[in-house]
Amino acid sequence: MPKDPNPIFMKRAIELATENVRSGAGGPFAAVIVKDGAVVGEAANTVTATNDPTAHGEINAIRKACAALGVFSLAGCEMYTSCEPCPMCLAASYWARLDAIYFGNDCEAAARVGFDDSFLYQEFKRDRADRSLPSQQLMRDEAWDNFQAWHDKPDKIEY
Numbered sequence: 001m002p003k004d005p006n007p008i009f010m011k012r013a014i015e016l017a018t019e020n021v022r023s024g025a026g027g028p029f030a031a032v033i034v035k036d037g038a039v040v041g042e043a044a045n046t047v048t049a050t051n052d053p054t055a056h057g058e059i060n061a062i063r064k065a066c067a068a069l070g071v072f073s074l075a076g077c078e079m080y081t082s083c084e085p086c087p088m089c090l091a092a093s094y095w096a097r098l099d100a101i102y103f104g105n106d107c108e109a110a111a112r113v114g115f116d117d118s119f120l121y122q123e124f125k126r127d128r129a130d131r132s133l134p135s136q137q138l139m140r141d142e143a144w145d146n147f148q149a150w151h152d153k154p155d156k157i158e159y
């Protein structure tokens with residue numbers, strides 16, 4: 001881990017998650033993103049409140065931190081989250097270039113209260129044709145045009 005974790009920020013993530021449940025706003029998940037010892041984004045889960053399956057606490061906090069800092073890379077930041085991130089949130093954390101993740105509950109605890117993501121890890125290991133959500137490649141040659149345009153663009157912003 002790049003820095004010593006600060007329990008104050010974990011406490012805040014846990015408080016946000018608990019408040020979220022008690023208020024009826026959403027599930028028991030929240031995250032706080034910190035840069036140089038200051039909170040730059042915090043949020044709770046709003047999946048049911050917003051009818052958005054991607055509105056996990058970590059995703060919402062990443063969006064707020066990026067907006068507050070005016071960046072798409074959160075390099076130099078750490079995330080404190082009330083629970084070990086699910087596969088989507090973990091992937092988003094990598095894409096956001098976070099320096100570290102600190103979590104309260106782990107995925108086994110989440111599974112005990114009905115939030116079991118283990119099936120996703122199993123699905124990722126399967127061949128596309130064997131997954132429970134079918135997927136099939138179409139128009140590969142035509143789709144390459146957008147990648148070629150990106151490749152050829154001299155002024156692209158790499159991310």
